[in-house]
Amino acid sequence: MGFDRVLTRNVGKPDSRKIDTYLAGGGYSAARKAVTSTPDEVVKIVSDSGLRGRGGAGFPTGKKWSFIPKNDTGQKFLCCNADESEPGTFKDRVLLEHDPHLLIDGMIVSAYAIQATRAFIYIRGEMHAAAKILEGAVAEAYARGFLGKKIFGSAFDLDITVYRGAGAYICGEETGLIESLEGKRGWPRIKPPFPAIKGLFGRPTVVNNVETLCCVPPILERGASWFASIGTPNNTGPKLYCVSGHVNRPGVYELPLGTPMMELLDQYAGGIWKGRTLKAVIPGGSSAAVLTAPECQALPLDFDSCGKAHTMLGSAGVIVMDDHTCMVDAALNVMRFYAHESCGQCTPCREGTTWVAKILNRDVHGQGLETDPDLLLDVCRNIEGRAICPLADGAVAPVASIIRKFRSEFDHHVKHKSCDLGKAAVA
Amino acid sequence: MDSVTTGPLGPKHKATSRPSGPPSPEKPLAFSNAADDELRRIVEKYPDAGMRLLPTLHVAQREFGWISEEVKHLVAHRLAIPVAHLESVVSFYTMFHQRPVGRLDVQVCMSLPCALRGSGETWAAIANALGIAGGEITADGLFSICKVECLAQCDRAPVVQVNDEDHLDVSADRVKSFLDSLRNQTGDGKAGA
Numbered sequence: 001m002g003f004d005r006v007l008t009r010n011v012g013k014p015d016s017r018k019i020d021t022y023l024a025g026g027g028y029s030a031a032r033k034a035v036t037s038t039p040d041e042v043v044k045i046v047s048d049s050g051l052r053g054r055g056g057a058g059f060p061t062g063k064k065w066s067f068i069p070k071n072d073t074g075q076k077f078l079c080c081n082a083d084e085s086e087p088g089t090f091k092d093r094v095l096l097e098h099d100p101h102l103l104i105d106g107m108i109v110s111a112y113a114i115q116a117t118r119a120f121i122y123i124r125g126e127m128h129a130a131a132k133i134l135e136g137a138v139a140e141a142y143a144r145g146f147l148g149k150k151i152f153g154s155a156f157d158l159d160i161t162v163y164r165g166a167g168a169y170i171c172g173e174e175t176g177l178i179e180s181l182e183g184k185r186g187w188p189r190i191k192p193p194f195p196a197i198k199g200l201f202g203r204p205t206v207v208n209n210v211e212t213l214c215c216v217p218p219i220l221e222r223g224a225s226w227f228a229s230i231g232t233p234n235n236t237g238p239k240l241y242c243v244s245g246h247v248n249r250p251g252v253y254e255l256p257l258g259t260p261m262m263e264l265l266d267q268y269a270g271g272i273w274k275g276r277t278l279k280a281v282i283p284g285g286s287s288a289a290v291l292t293a294p295e296c297q298a299l300p301l302d303f304d305s306c307g308k309a310h311t312m313l314g315s316a317g318v319i320v321m322d323d324h325t326c327m328v329d330a331a332l333n334v335m336r337f338y339a340h341e342s343c344g345q346c347t348p349c350r351e352g353t354t355w356v357a358k359i360l361n362r363d364v365h366g367q368g369l370e371t372d373p374d375l376l377l378d379v380c381r382n383i384e385g386r387a388i389c390p391l392a393d394g395a396v397a398p399v400a401s402i403i404r405k406f407r408s409e410f411d412h413h414v415k416h417k418s419c420d421l422g423k424a425a426v427a
Numbered sequence: 428m429d430s431v432t433t434g435p436l437g438p439k440h441k442a443t444s445r446p447s448g449p450p451s452p453e454k455p456l457a458f459s460n461a462a463d464d465e466l467r468r469i470v471e472k473y474p475d476a477g478m479r480l481l482p483t484l485h486v487a488q489r490e491f492g493w494i495s496e497e498v499k500h501l502v503a504h505r506l507a508i509p510v511a512h513l514e515s516v517v518s519f520y521t522m523f524h525q526r527p528v529g530r531l532d533v534q535v536c537m538s539l540p541c542a543l544r545g546s547g548e549t550w551a552a553i554a555n556a557l558g559i560a561g562g563e564i565t566a567d568g569l570f571s572i573c574k575v576e577c578l579a580q581c582d583r584a585p586v587v588q589v590n591d592e593d594h595l596d597v598s599a600d601r602v603k604s605f606l607d608s609l610r611n612q613t614g615d616g617k618a619g620a
Contacts, residue, residue: 087538087577125522126578128591161472166481166520169576183477185519201475244540244581251582286539319540333539337576
């Protein structure tokens with residue numbers, strides 16, 4: 001449908017995960033090109049491309065790399081964040097399972113740019129198959145001399161090691177990930193210092209998402225201006241959108257950043273299932289504020305447009321809800337997740353998420369009080385911005401927005417002690 | 428599924444290939460030779476001692492089925508770290524079982540995208556068919572069930588992970604055949620629940 005796939009161009013090819021398949025498509029030319037350039041040149045190409053991090057925050061990748069101190073000649077680290085666990089997000093899995101060499105190629109370029117000779121791929125513990133595939137791909141790359149000492153005949157050494165998590169959403173937060181890599185509880189650190197100054201083992205470290213790193217080889221191969229020509233101003237390049245929930249064709253769709261929401265849902269995801277109508281969408285993984293159907297109509301799915309709509313593109317996990325969805329129940333489901341995943345360090349997050357989940361639970365089960373929606377919003381205000389990592393804000397955004405935008409459903413639950421949809425709970 | 432035994436298992440046969448009870452004092456817990464090799468590879472792979480803890484715990488859990496007090500001491504001794512540190516790590520990560528699980532640990536995703544496509548009904552159907560609640564094990568030691576969070580396959584909801592393997596599109600109406608096929612895989616299932 002018009003758009004030439006970039007990140008998923010090998011997905012669907014037979015043996016797409018094999019190094020020869022990747023090489024046959026011109027693979028590893030980016031890594032070769034990088035090691036014959038200066039690190040500054042590589043950083044500049046990526047900065048000029050406008051690439052913004054695909055993990056959720058949308059921070060400019062080149063800028064993140066440029067924070068690594070140049071005069072520091074000691075050990076530096078690159079970490080690939082493959083801890084994909086944001087509900088509604090399943091794009092990195094596609095890249096890991098189908099095109100692991102694209103990731104390794106991107107990691108070589110990125111490691112060279114920041115002069116890191118040691119890199120780690122932190123993969124979710126639950127992704128058993130993907131971890132095996134990655135291990136195989138890394139071994140293939142070593143066997144060809146693409147990893148190890150003096151790669152591609154240059155003076156640059158790089159080792160990549162796969163490291164499995166063990167079930168903790170918070171390890172997707174970059175300092176939680178670093179703590180976990182060091183073999184500890186994945187407790188996020190207070191920032192500053194940022195990882196670029198003090199990261200893994202106290203050394204300068206860059207943590208980049210899988211999809212971000214996979215954007216890097218095409219940028220080197222085809223140029224910064226080519227990449228910048230895709231998408232919308234300040235929101236450049238291709239994007240993997242994950243569509244889940246009440247659509248006919250849930251899946252991962254690669255499209256330019258800024259693709260209109262309704263085009264994604266109707267043309268690609270096949271429209272709302274069962275002939276029903278759209279009620280609400282959480283556009284950026286479950287940490288993003290909910291949008292009503294009217295708010296979705298003219299929304300381009302990019303970082304800035306979603307920000308202007310008071311939500312976020314986040315991980316582009318687009319969770320679609322039809323008109324049979326009980327929003328009180330949806331709020332409970334989401335908050336229960338965050339209450340479970342809160343690492344417990346910061347009191348407002350640890351206590352607040354559990355408290356909100358308890359109140360929502362009584363609302364869902366017809367035992368709510370008239371004052372509950374205001375109480376919930378008050379507790380949410382006291383969680384937001386009062387913790388050291390973004391989990392707390394991510395817990396508040398969907399739930400507070402659901403309460404504000406679907407308040408009548410909360411009132412109905414209190415008044416009639418039941419859901420006006422008469423539908424089974426999603427929570 | 429290397430830990431699954433074959434042969435008939437009735438309610439009377441509680442023994443599983445994963446030792447779940449406290450081992451006898453005269454035979455101290457030890458890693459098998461294969462696991463020992465794997466642990467040596469971990470030492471080479473992760474030169475920093477701290478980084479060896481999670482990989483070692485993964486091996487220990489595969490070896491012993493769950494992280495019992497005795498396993499904690501074994502791993503702490505092996506890595507020369509305080510048991511208290513190990514405890515703090517084991518209790519943080521949900522994949523490390525702090526109590527025994529069935530030979531087939533059935534983990535049902537309950538996060539929003541799966542919930543929107545019926546994982547609540549799937550969970551109820553599984554619990555009902557097996558006659559156990561979350562965290563419990565069937566009398567034959569074959570199944571345990573638990574609720575888990577997003578498994579990152581939301582386009583194939585509801586998603587169920589059994590040990591290391593993902594099962595997709597497990598709607599409530601498919602639960603009976605799903606459980607039957609799991610039983611058949613293990614070789615100790617009669618057709619039908």
